[in-house]
Amino acid sequence: MDNDLQKTGNRQLTTDNDTITAIATPTGQAGIGIIRISGPLSFEIAGKIFRPQNPDRKLQSHRLYLGHLLDPSTEAMIDEVLVSFMKAPFSYTREDVIEINSHSGYLLLSRILEIVLEQGARLAKPGEFTLRAFLNGRIDLTQAEAVIDLINSKSDRGLALASQQIQGSFWAEIEGLRKKVTGLLAHAEVAIDFPEEEADILSREEAANQIRDEVVKPIRKMIKAHVNRLWVDGVKTVIVGRVNAGKSSLLNLLLNEQRAIVTPIPGTTRDIIESTITIGGLPLRLMDTAGFGKATGEVEKIGIDLTERKLAEADFLLVVIDQSRPLNTDDLRIISRCREKKALMVINKIDLPSAFGQENEKKELSGFPMAKISALTGEGLDDLTKAIVDCILESETDMTSSNAAPNLRHRQALMDAVRYFETAERSTKKDAPMEIVALELKSGLDALGEIIGETTTEDVLDNIFSQFCLGK
Ligand SMILES: Nc1nc2c(ncn2[C@@H]2O[C@H](COP(=O)(O)OP(=O)(O)OP(=O)(O)O)[C@@H](O)[C@H]2O)c(=O)[nH]1
Ligand SMILES: [Mg+2]
Structure with a gap:
C-alpha cells in the first residue's frame, strides 16, 4: 500500500459514544466462543466482571489474561476465560476493545452477554464494529466491503482477491486516481484565475491526453475487472x-x-x-x-x-x-x-x-x-x-489479469466517474471554458470518492453494513 496516502475516514458521519457488544462467534456448541466489547466503557466493564488469576499484575494492552468471569451482582463465577485488552487506537475499531474468550454454548454466551449489557454496554447492530473501524478512519469503505467478501467468498481466487482488497489494494488504486484528478483540477483552477497563462501551465492537448491515458483508461480497465466478482460471489x-x-x-x-x-x-x-x-x-x-x-x-x-x-x-x-x-x-x-x-x-x-x-x-x-x-x-x-x-x-x-474485483456499487460509481472524465476530456480538446472542465473533473472526483467512502450517504452505509453478521 502507498504509505504517503492517508485514510481520513468518512467526513460527514461520526459514531455515537456508546459502548457496544456482541457475540462474535457462531452460537453453537464449540471449543471457544468470543464476546466482543468496543467503546469508552470497555475497560471499566471488564474491570467489574473479570478477575485475573494474578490480580497483582498490571494489565497491559495486547496481552491475553487468564481468569474468571463473574456476575458482579451475585459474585457468582460464570466461566474460566481468557480476556484480551486492546487499547485505542490500536484495535479493530480504533476504540478500547475487550475480547472475552469463553467456552462456547448458546446459554453460556448469552449469559455473559447479558452481564456485559447490565454493566452499561448496548447490543451492537450487524457490522457495527466494522462500521466504527470505517467511521474512525482505520479502513475505507472498500476494505469494509472486503470483510464481507472474505467471509462469503466462494473460491480460492475469490478469497485472494478479497484479501488483497482488505489490505487496501483497491483503495490505493482509487486514491491514486483521485490524486491524479486533483492535480489536473488544480491546473484547471489556475487556468481559470490566470487565463492568459493557461497554455504555459499545461497545454490543452497535453491535459486531454492525461485525462484519457491516466484517468479514463485505468477506470475502463477497472470496470472490466467487475467479472472478477464471479470468483468471489x-x-x-x-x-x-x-x-x-x-x-x-x-x-x-x-x-x-x-x-x-x-x-x-x-x-x-x-x-x-x-x-x-x-x-x-x-x-x-x-x-x-x-x-x-x-x-x-x-x-x-x-x-x-x-x-x-x-x-x-x-x-x-x-x-x-x-x-x-x-x-x-x-x-x-x-x-x-x-x-x-x-x-x-x-x-x-x-x-x-x-x-x-x-x-x-x-x-x-x-x-x-x-x-x-x-x-x-x-x-x-x-x-x-x-x-x-x-x-x-x-x-x-481479462478475468485473471486484474487484481481488483469491483462490486456492483463500485462499478456503478466507476461508470458515473468515467462519463464525467470523458466529457472533461472532450471539453478540454474543444477549448470549452475551463470552468466547465473543472466542474466535470469535480463531479468525477465525487463519484470516485463514493467508492472509498469519502462522499457516501447514510443510506448507502446502512445498505452495506446490514449485510454483515452480528459481532463483526
Ligand atoms: N434414458 C435417459 N433417461 C434420463 C436421462 N436423464 C434423465 N432421465 C430420466 O428422465 C426422467 C426425468 O428426469 P428428471 O431429472 O427428474 O427431469 P427434470 O427435468 O428434473 O423434470 P421436472 O423436475 O419434472 O421438470 C427420469 O425418469 C430420469 O431418470 C438420460 O440421460 N437418459
Ligand atoms: Mg426436476
Whole structure:
C-alpha cells in the first residue's frame, strides 16, 4: 500500500459514544466462543466482571489474561476465560476493545452477554464494529466491503482477491486516481484565475491526453475487472428446460450426489434447489428449477413463476433439451428466452435414439454452444464441464489479469466517474471554458470518492453494513 496516502475516514458521519457488544462467534456448541466489547466503557466493564488469576499484575494492552468471569451482582463465577485488552487506537475499531474468550454454548454466551449489557454496554447492530473501524478512519469503505467478501467468498481466487482488497489494494488504486484528478483540477483552477497563462501551465492537448491515458483508461480497465466478482460471489447458474428433460438428473450428476428428486413424472421439481460446486476452479451456484410445461395445479404455477425469476437473475444458463423427443413449444419458448443471456445447450438423453429432425432442431439451436450428454449414464460429462468453463470464461480473458474485483456499487460509481472524465476530456480538446472542465473533473472526483467512502450517504452505509453478521 502507498504509505504517503492517508485514510481520513468518512467526513460527514461520526459514531455515537456508546459502548457496544456482541457475540462474535457462531452460537453453537464449540471449543471457544468470543464476546466482543468496543467503546469508552470497555475497560471499566471488564474491570467489574473479570478477575485475573494474578490480580497483582498490571494489565497491559495486547496481552491475553487468564481468569474468571463473574456476575458482579451475585459474585457468582460464570466461566474460566481468557480476556484480551486492546487499547485505542490500536484495535479493530480504533476504540478500547475487550475480547472475552469463553467456552462456547448458546446459554453460556448469552449469559455473559447479558452481564456485559447490565454493566452499561448496548447490543451492537450487524457490522457495527466494522462500521466504527470505517467511521474512525482505520479502513475505507472498500476494505469494509472486503470483510464481507472474505467471509462469503466462494473460491480460492475469490478469497485472494478479497484479501488483497482488505489490505487496501483497491483503495490505493482509487486514491491514486483521485490524486491524479486533483492535480489536473488544480491546473484547471489556475487556468481559470490566470487565463492568459493557461497554455504555459499545461497545454490543452497535453491535459486531454492525461485525462484519457491516466484517468479514463485505468477506470475502463477497472470496470472490466467487475467479472472478477464471479470468483468471489460464484456464477449464478440456472438449470432450465421443459418438464422431464433431465434437469434434476443433470444437477445430481454435476454434484455427484442424489441432491434433487428424479422421477419419470413431469413436474417433479417445484422448489428451487441450490448447491455450490467448483468446476475448473470456478465457483458455480447451481440452481435446479421447475420445468416449463403445462402447469396444472397451483403449486406448479408457483414453481414456474420462481423459475422465471431465477432465469432473469442468472449469470449463466444450462438449458436442458431432451433429444429423444422433438422440440416442442415449451422448448422453443425457453430457447428464445435464452438469446439475451449467456447459455449452454445441454442435449440430454443421448443414450436414447434421437428424435431430432435434420432441419428444425438445427435451425432453432443455431448460434448456441452445445454439449451432448446422458445425465443417466454420465456419458459426455467431461466435455460438458469443459464446455461450461469455456462458455463462462469466453471473452473474459481479462478475468485473471486484474487484481481488483469491483462490486456492483463500485462499478456503478466507476461508470458515473468515467462519463464525467470523458466529457472533461472532450471539453478540454474543444477549448470549452475551463470552468466547465473543472466542474466535470469535480463531479468525477465525487463519484470516485463514493467508492472509498469519502462522499457516501447514510443510506448507502446502512445498505452495506446490514449485510454483515452480528459481532463483526
Ligand atoms: N434414458 C435417459 N433417461 C434420463 C436421462 N436423464 C434423465 N432421465 C430420466 O428422465 C426422467 C426425468 O428426469 P428428471 O431429472 O427428474 O427431469 P427434470 O427435468 O428434473 O423434470 P421436472 O423436475 O419434472 O421438470 C427420469 O425418469 C430420469 O431418470 C438420460 O440421460 N437418459
Ligand atoms: Mg426436476
